[in-house]
Amino acid sequence: MKRYLYLSAFIGVIAAFPASAHHSTTMFDHAKSVTIMGTVKEVHWTNPHVAIYIYGTSGEVKEPTLWLMEMTSPGNLVRAGGWSRTAVKPGDKVTVDFSPLRDGKRGGALKKITIAETGKLYTADIRAQERANLEEQPAK
Amino acid sequence: MRVFALLAVISVSLWGASVWAAEPENEKPVVNPPPTAKDWADLAKLPDWSGVWNPKITDQDRQAKTNVPPWNPKAAALVAHQLAEEKAGRPPPLFVNCLPEAMPAWMLVTHNAMEILFTPGRVTLLGESDGNRLRRIYTDGRPHPDDPDPTFHGHSIGHWEGEALLVDTVGVVPQAYIAISEAAGVPNNGDMRIKERIYLASKDVLHVDLEITAPKVLTAPWKTTRIYFRQRARKFDIVEGVCLEGYFKEGTDKDGNAIYVPVKHDVGGNRAPPE
Numbered sequence A: 001m002k003r004y005l006y007l008s009a010f011i012g013v014i015a016a017f018p019a020s021a022h023h024s025t026t027m028f029d030h031a032k033s034v035t036i037m038g039t040v041k042e043v044h045w046t047n048p049h050v051a052i053y054i055y056g057t058s059g060e061v062k063e064p065t066l067w068l069m070e071m072t073s074p075g076n077l078v079r080a081g082g083w084s085r086t087a088v089k090p091g092d093k094v095t096v097d098f099s100p101l102r103d104g105k106r107g108g109a110l111k112k113i114t115i116a117e118t119g120k121l122y123t124a125d126i127r128a129q130e131r132a133n134l135e136e137q138p139a140k
Numbered sequence B: 001m002r003v004f005a006l007l008a009v010i011s012v013s014l015w016g017a018s019v020w021a022a023e024p025e026n027e028k029p030v031v032n033p034p035p036t037a038k039d040w041a042d043l044a045k046l047p048d049w050s051g052v053w054n055p056k057i058t059d060q061d062r063q064a065k066t067n068v069p070p071w072n073p074k075a076a077a078l079v080a081h082q083l084a085e086e087k088a089g090r091p092p093p094l095f096v097n098c099l100p101e102a103m104p105a106w107m108l109v110t111h112n113a114m115e116i117l118f119t120p121g122r123v124t125l126l127g128e129s130d131g132n133r134l135r136r137i138y139t140d141g142r143p144h145p146d147d148p149d150p151t152f153h154g155h156s157i158g159h160w161e162g163e164a165l166l167v168d169t170v171g172v173v174p175q176a177y178i179a180i181s182e183a184a185g186v187p188n189n190g191d192m193r194i195k196e197r198i199y200l201a202s203k204d205v206l207h208v209d210l211e212i213t214a215p216k217v218l219t220a221p222w223k224t225t226r227i228y229f230r231q232r233a234r235k236f237d238i239v240e241g242v243c244l245e246g247y248f249k250e251g252t253d254k255d256g257n258a259i260y261v262p263v264k265h266d267v268g269g270n271r272a273p274p275e
Helices: A002-015 A074-081 B002-022 B037-043 B057-066 B073-087 B105-109 B243-247
Strands: A034-044 A051-058 A061-070 A093-100 A107-115 A121-123 B052-055 B114-119 B122-127 B134-138 B155-161 B164-170 B177-181 B184-187 B193-202 B205-213 B222-231 B248-252 B258-262
Touching: A034 A061, A051 A093, A061 A093, A074 A121, B057 B177, B057 B222, B073 B184, B105 B177, B105 B205, B105 B222, B243 B248
Parallel strands: A061 A107, B134 B155
Antiparallel strands: A034 A051, A034 A093, A051 A061, A093 A107, A107 A121, B052 B114, B052 B222, B114 B122, B122 B134, B155 B164, B164 B193, B177 B184, B193 B205, B205 B222, B248 B258
């Protein structure tokens, strides 16, 4: 019994400072697609979610500003989208398509990122790895 | 000073006596014998489950709608509320505290890959993305303890039936969710039992049949099958996954040392977007 009390107390402490573990993504409006063009400021190649900060403009917002893009885990990005830790680097000029946060804040779920200099693009659909031996038929 | 020293000696003596008394007299501890050469050789007769296994998430999505657990009325009401919240763009944050997804949610709703290791007397499952995602399934013939200490992944014993591993798991913490998605699930509330049949459905497709009995939240045992795909390319090997890593970003302190700097998160589990 005492063990449960300790566990409950521990959960309470953690809940006060939520971390970025496994969650649904309906806080993003997947029916919409927004595009930003800009420069990569930071790449957080971390579990459980990778994030990219981009300084750029979008649609009617002509003044450059900072945007946050959330993605799945490094392992999933490697398998599902052909990413690597250095696929996108700070300083890269990029175009990003993303599903925006429903609350209007400057963040979204990255759908596609294209690097201007090389034309290389990466997607981030976690469900794009649903077959065996992915290397035999690389993602398009 | 002498009084304190005397009290310390008495305390230590009493503690020692109590520890000694807790050990049953004349009862030899159970020892796990060292594996023999035959034990190692016998592993080669088992089916090949090597490689990396990533889950079929679209089937998890499908079953969330088509294979609903037989929830009791209270659990059903909670799940209905959770699904409505998720649909409204406010997904309940069931798994955002970096505790393990635990059993059976790991098998049911994980979005991350795993690997499976065979050693004499044991099968071990290791999950990606959470360093604390680990299952030990004892295949050495031992029974469950009479009163297992509750853990996130429970106490699992297994045996081989042909090419299939049959696993029985008890002793899971009551807080562990029976989840149908990352946003909908109910704590099992205790007395849960999970039976699994793990086998290759085809050369590179692994199936995990589960039967979950949870009398506090289900009106009958619930059966489901979860599907995993094998990857063999080295670039897809399991990578280290520390869930709390997402709390931080790389930084440098005033002396030039490499450190981790906390990053703000919002309630839904993502990093807080720029203000």
